[in-house]
Amino acid sequence: MTPRLEPVDVAAFAQTQLALLAAELEAEIAETSTLIGSHSPAGLQRAGVAVTNLVVNAQRTGFGGKTVLELGPDAATSTSTSASASGSADLPEHGIRTGDIVLVAEQPAGSAKKREVRELEKKGARGVVTRVTMAYIGVALDEEREDVAALTGRVWIVKLADDVTYRRMNITMEKLQKMTEAQQSVFIRVLFGQSTPSPIPQDLSQDPELAQIEWVDPTLNDSQKDAIRFALASKEIALIHGPPGTGKTHTLIELILQMLKRGLRILVCGPSNISVDNIVERLAPHKVPILRLGHPARLLPSVLSHSLDVLTQTSEAGAIVKDVRAEMDAKQASIRKARNGRERRVIYGDLKELRKEYRERERRCVRNLVAQSKVVLATLHGAGGFQLRNEEFDVVIIDEASQALEAQCWVPLLAAKKAVCAGDHLQLPPTIKSLNSKSSKPKPPPREGGEEEGGGKKAATSSATLETTLFDRLLALHGPSIKRMLTTQYRMHEKIMRFPSDELYESKLVAAEAVKARLLKDLPNYEVEANDDTTEPLVFIDTQGGDFPEKSEEEDTTAAASSNKKPKRGLHGESKSNEMEAALVRQHVRKLVQSGVRPEDIAVVTPYNAQVAILAPLKETFPGIELGSVDGFQGREKEAVIVSLVRSNAEGEVGFLGEKRRLNVAMTRPKRSLTVIGDSETVKRGSNFLTRWMEFLEDNADLRYPDVSSLTQDTA
Numbered sequence: 001m002t003p004r005l006e007p008v009d010v011a012a013f014a015q016t017q018l019a020l021l022a023a024e025l026e027a028e029i030a031e032t033s034t035l036i037g038s039h040s041p042a043g044l045q046r047a048g049v050a051v052t053n054l055v056v057n058a059q060r061t062g063f064g065g066k067t068v069l070e071l072g073p074d075a076a077t078s079t080s081t082s083a084s085a086s087g088s089a090d091l092p093e094h095g096i097r098t099g100d101i102v103l104v105a106e107q108p109a110g111s112a113k114k115r116e117v118r119e120l121e122k123k124g125a126r127g128v129v130t131r132v133t134m135a136y137i138g139v140a141l142d143e144e145r146e147d148v149a150a151l152t153g154r155v156w157i158v159k160l161a162d163d164v165t166y167r168r169m170n171i172t173m174e175k176l177q178k179m180t181e182a183q184q185s186v187f188i189r190v191l192f193g194q195s196t197p198s199p200i201p202q203d204l205s206q207d208p209e210l211a212q213i214e215w216v217d218p219t220l221n222d223s224q225k226d227a228i229r230f231a232l233a234s235k236e237i238a239l240i241h242g243p244p245g246t247g248k249t250h251t252l253i254e255l256i257l258q259m260l261k262r263g264l265r266i267l268v269c270g271p272s273n274i275s276v277d278n279i280v281e282r283l284a285p286h287k288v289p290i291l292r293l294g295h296p297a298r299l300l301p302s303v304l305s306h307s308l309d310v311l312t313q314t315s316e317a318g319a320i321v322k323d324v325r326a327e328m329d330a331k332q333a334s335i336r337k338a339r340n341g342r343e344r345r346v347i348y349g350d351l352k353e354l355r356k357e358y359r360e361r362e363r364r365c366v367r368n369l370v371a372q373s374k375v376v377l378a379t380l381h382g383a384g385g386f387q388l389r390n391e392e393f394d395v396v397i398i399d400e401a402s403q404a405l406e407a408q409c410w411v412p413l414l415a416a417k418k419a420v421c422a423g424d425h426l427q428l429p430p431t432i433k434s435l436n437s438k439s440s441k442p443k444p445p446p447r448e449g450g451e452e453e454g455g456g457k458k459a460a461t462s463s464a465t466l467e468t469t470l471f472d473r474l475l476a477l478h479g480p481s482i483k484r485m486l487t488t489q490y491r492m493h494e495k496i497m498r499f500p501s502d503e504l505y506e507s508k509l510v511a512a513e514a515v516k517a518r519l520l521k522d523l524p525n526y527e528v529e530a531n532d533d534t535t536e537p538l539v540f541i542d543t544q545g546g547d548f549p550e551k552s553e554e555e556d557t558t559a560a561a562s563s564n565k566k567p568k569r570g571l572h573g574e575s576k577s578n579e580m581e582a583a584l585v586r587q588h589v590r591k592l593v594q595s596g597v598r599p600e601d602i603a604v605v606t607p608y609n610a611q612v613a614i615l616a617p618l619k620e621t622f623p624g625i626e627l628g629s630v631d632g633f634q635g636r637e638k639e640a641v642i643v644s645l646v647r648s649n650a651e652g653e654v655g656f657l658g659e660k661r662r663l664n665v666a667m668t669r670p671k672r673s674l675t676v677i678g679d680s681e682t683v684k685r686g687s688n689f690l691t692r693w694m695e696f697l698e699d700n701a702d703l704r705y706p707d708v709s710s711l712t713q714d715t716a
């Protein structure tokens with residue numbers, strides 16, 4: 001029987017969360033400061049956190065009346081090769097994305113290296129990236145800093161820690177903390193274990209009302225139907241546990257439609273824009289009126305027509321907002337023509353007044369739209385915006401709940417009477433920076449929550465780490481009776497599914513008929529030769545024997561120091577790589593492609609960023625192939641996946657490979673072919689789970705021992 005946790009005091013919980021969030025933000029800020037303080041602007045650009053040599057092309061009024069700058073490449077510095085067909089220059093490769101919090105400032109001279117973030121902030125203005133195109137980056141400036149719009153010279157933007165998300169979480173936790181007992185709803189009491197969830201009948205298929213459900217999609221499988229009945233019947237909380245490929249989102253769509261039929265008002269959230277848009281796209285064909293909150297620039301184009309911004313502009317009330325917007329745009333444009341500081345100040349004064357007016361009108365318009373909506377969708381922290389202030393929902397549905405911080409989930413949950421959370425706590429939780437920042441020395445696996453490693457102790461204090469998600473905590477609090485698991489998976493060949501199912505999902509997963517025997521050679525849209533690589537779903541290339549040693553980035557640092565170069569902490573931290581193993585990866589990819597498999601149907605994943613970097617040239621040789629970290633590939637799938645485990649050392653150290661949730665993600669991405677490349681001798685020693693995995697592969701996979709001499713050509 002699962003041990004249950006004691007009830008949690010709401011105020012104490014909130015207080016702990018506030019402290020943990022503060023530490024997390026501090027870690028993020030420290031990481032940013034170190035990076036900015038120790039690299040040149042050009043170096044930061046290479047690291048993907050800055051874009052240099054920009055000029056302000058234009059400025060206009062954006063959502064919320066904010067000033068939006070359009071930053072394009074400075075013609076004086078852009079090379080002719082980067083000029084696009086239209087004659088205007090393209091931006092260089094960069095890592096700035098919509099939604100990033102950035103600083104826009106006059107560009108410091110390349111030589112002035114040592115920089116304090118605080119000083120930079122004094123000189124520039126903070127903002128949110130609202131749009132990224134080939135030609136320009138749009139940044140909506142924080143209020144009261146429109147004077148930066150007078151930036152006439154060369155500017156750069158640099159990514160800062162995202163404190164906006166933290167602010168929303170803080171506000172939410174402060175609300176929880178201040179709540180008196182009388183203010184705590186039954187829902188809140190249940191979520192903190194002070195009440196037990198209201199009982200519901202064991203067998204819901206016998207329930208007179210729920211037995212009669214008219215399914216919008218009658219092809220749902222039994223575990224999906226059961227999960228939906230359960231989520232409809234539960235009074236306070238229901239968890240839908242969706243292992244890889246089991247149709248979690250598919251199930252949520254039907255659940256939303258069923259709830260709508262029952263007249264319920266629903267708020268649907270997920271941790272990322274993409275998770276929310278995924279639901280909007282799949283709900284839209286059902287012609288239900290939906291409202292998507294969030295900045296239009298961050299939404300998928302197909303979702304835009306449901307966005308609040310667009311609806312505001314197209315609705316009747318929106319017309320009044322438009323007038324003020326035009327007036328503001330004209331003012332913005334006139335700033336550049338102002339002859340002196342005094343004239344500019346007058347314009348800023350006018351703009352401030354107009355902005356107030358604009359906001360007032362926009363808010364009224366938004367309130368009306370929101371009040372009329374039966375299904376509202378937003379990211380978790382987006383649910384904390386002014387648009388939903390004082391709005392109540394019958395149900396809050398959270399998708400990918402196991403990938404969100406609990407404090408983030410509470411942003412929408414404060415508006416709820418009941419919650420349905422979908423996720424898989426056996427895949428990776430959200431990334432926590434404060435876990436790793438205390439020491440720069442390698443540690444036991446940072447996320448190990450299981451029985452095997454030194455990190456296992458953490459479970460005892462799990463109620464006080466950010467890493468414990470709401471999903472985990474509720475399961476520990478109330479046990480499995482508050483959850484239903486989806487058990488038919490529609491992704492993997494049966495043989496690929498077997499190990500994760502047996503180890504992590506109580507052997508309950510069943511491969512759907514359509515997928516259980518699919519092989520690469522049967523790919524439907526093109527011809528693939530039948531050979532050893534395309535008829536075998538599970539291949540293990542075992543590099544044991546010591547010929548494939550790992551390398552850590554720290555060794556590079558030492559090399560740099562001895563050659564009198566300034567030692568620098570690698571941009572991949574203490575990451576590991578393995579050259580010889582990379583050569584095996586290349587060899588295997590080549591064989592697959594020679595058999596006819598298209599590169600776009602192949603992905604290479606590895607836990608280590610340094611290994612991703614070594615493998616990067618693969619993308620030039622095989623355009624279309626996907627290459628990335630395991631963590632970044634969560635939620636994705638491919639026909640063929642090659643997993644490079646990297647670790648190979650005499651000590652049997654496996655680092656964060658010891659985290660079974662990470663391995664679970666790695667091994668459950670493929671549909672038809674999984675190739676694992678690694679040193680079984682090293683990996684086996686990492687944990688009981690790893691020992692069992694290696695043994696499973698030895699017994700069940702097509703086992704291959706590589707010939708080192710065959711690699712000379714690939715390592716060259």
Ligand SMILES: Nc1ncnc2c1ncn2[C@@H]1O[C@H](COP(=O)(O)OP(=O)(O)OP(=O)(O)O)[C@@H](O)[C@H]1O
Binds near residue numbers: 221635
């Ligand atoms: N009842 C069903 N019958 C047939 N196919 C289904 C069924 N349920 C889901 N699928 C298919 O399974 C695939 C995965 O579904 P979906 O995208 O909803 O999964 P998910 O669980 O949200 O994904 P992930 O594993 O990435 O979390 C989709 O191609 C979907 O069409």
